[in-house]
Amino acid sequence: MIAVIGDPETATGFRLAGVNEVYEYSIEGGEDVARVLDKLAKEDVAIVIINERLAAEEKSREKITEINAKKKGVIPIIIEVPDKKGPMVKEIDEIGRLIKRAVGIAVK
Amino acid sequence: MPEIIEGVSPTRMELLKLRRREKLAEKGHDLLREKRDALIAEFLDVVGEVRDARKEAEDKLKEAFDYLIIAQAWLGVEEVRQLSLMTAQEIPLDFSSRSIMGVHVPVLELPGELARKVTERGYGFMDSSAAVDKCAKSFEEALEKIIKLAELEEAVRNLAGEVEKTKRRVNALEYVMIPRLKTTRKYIQMRLEEMERENFTRLKKIKAMLERRER
Numbered sequence: 663m664i665a666v667i668g669d670p671e672t673a674t675g676f677r678l679a680g681v682n683e684v685y686e687y688s689i690e691g692g693e694d695v696a697r698v699l700d701k702l703a704k705e706d707v708a709i710v711i712i713n714e715r716l717a718a719e720e721k722s723r724e725k726i727t728e729i730n731a732k733k734k735g736v737i738p739i740i741i742e743v744p745d746k747k748g749p750m751v752k753e754i755d756e757i758g759r760l761i762k763r764a765v766g767i768a769v770k
Numbered sequence: 771m772p773e774i775i776e777g778v779s780p781t782r783m784e785l786l787k788l789r790r791r792e793k794l795a796e797k798g799h800d801l802l803r804e805k806r807d808a809l810i811a812e813f814l815d816v817v818g819e820v821r822d823a824r825k826e827a828e829d830k831l832k833e834a835f836d837y838l839i840i841a842q843a844w845l846g847v848e849e850v851r852q853l854s855l856m857t858a859q860e861i862p863l864d865f866s867s868r869s870i871m872g873v874h875v876p877v878l879e880l881p882g883e884l885a886r887k888v889t890e891r892g893y894g895f896m897d898s899s900a901a902v903d904k905c906a907k908s909f910e911e912a913l914e915k916i917i918k919l920a921e922l923e924e925a926v927r928n929l930a931g932e933v934e935k936t937k938r939r940v941n942a943l944e945y946v947m948i949p950r951l952k953t954t955r956k957y958i959q960m961r962l963e964e965m966e967r968e969n970f971t972r973l974k975k976i977k978a979m980l981e982r983r984e985r
Binding site for chain 1 (some may be wrong): 781810814815817820821825826831832834835838839847850851853854855861863865876878902905906909910912916917919920921923924926927929930933934937948
């Protein structure tokens with residue numbers, strides 16, 4: 663099952679694509695996003711697609727880290743996608759950080 | 771000089787035990803090193819793919835948002851929202867996991883085509899427009915790309931964790947465990963030799979004393 667957490671545009675778009683587990687949020691809803699993530703983690707959701715801006719919210723970020731650390735097996739996969747404003751400029755590039763930690767050097 | 775493992779007594783038994791442990795540690799070290807190298811090679815492969823996949827997915831999503839904005843301009847935001855609510859359907863998604871050197875990475879598969887025909891989307895023709903069709907289509911494509919990306923990113927995350935763990939083990943063996951075993955073994959060997967020499971001189975001395983007494 664696929665779930666989407668995003669702003670109204672993202673939600674509409676993915677509903678049009680046929681996803682029915684869609685949660686609409688504006689940026690201010692940090693608490694709620696964390697709760698929804700928790701709920702989805704307990705269910706049999708394979709992919710959670712979340713807006714970068716929502717995921718960057720402190721509480722959501724904590725929750726995502728927590729879910730990733732706790733999960734057994736491979737699901738749920740939480741994936742962050744940009745919203746209509748385009749990709750965020752990230753302070754830390756997650757993949758880059760992983761590479762650095764794993765290999766010891768930065769690989770472009 | 772690495773420290774000696776504490777609490778070992780310098781006996782022949784301990785020496786044998788240590789030799790066995792050292793051999794085992796070295797074998798384990800070799801194996802783990804190979805595992806680490808293989809994992810890193812695999813990891814770098816996937817990393818290359820991930821970067822391309824992310825770019826592709828983001829581009830596609832951007833395109834989809836552009837179409838959404840056009841559709842919203844034609845029909846109005848609320849109308850598009852209403853239409854989107856009609857299209858909801860369960861997307862079948864198979865997931866399983868594959869193992870790369872003992873690391874579980876997800877495999878996500880869409881059993882059917884994500885892209886549907888216009889008639890299958892569930893909203894009526896009367897109140898929608900071509901812009902909505904285009905928008906839905908590009909979101910379907912974007913979703914497909916995102917699913918692929920999710921699979922790859924998760925693989926990278928899991929592989930990175932495993933690489934790190936393996937690296938730590940290799941280093942622990944190489945820089946702590948093996949040197950410690952080596953010095954401890956050398957220490958015991960030296961002690962044993964020393965004891966042998968002591969014993970030897972002691973025997974000589976006793977023999978000389980006994981000989982003197984006999985005379």
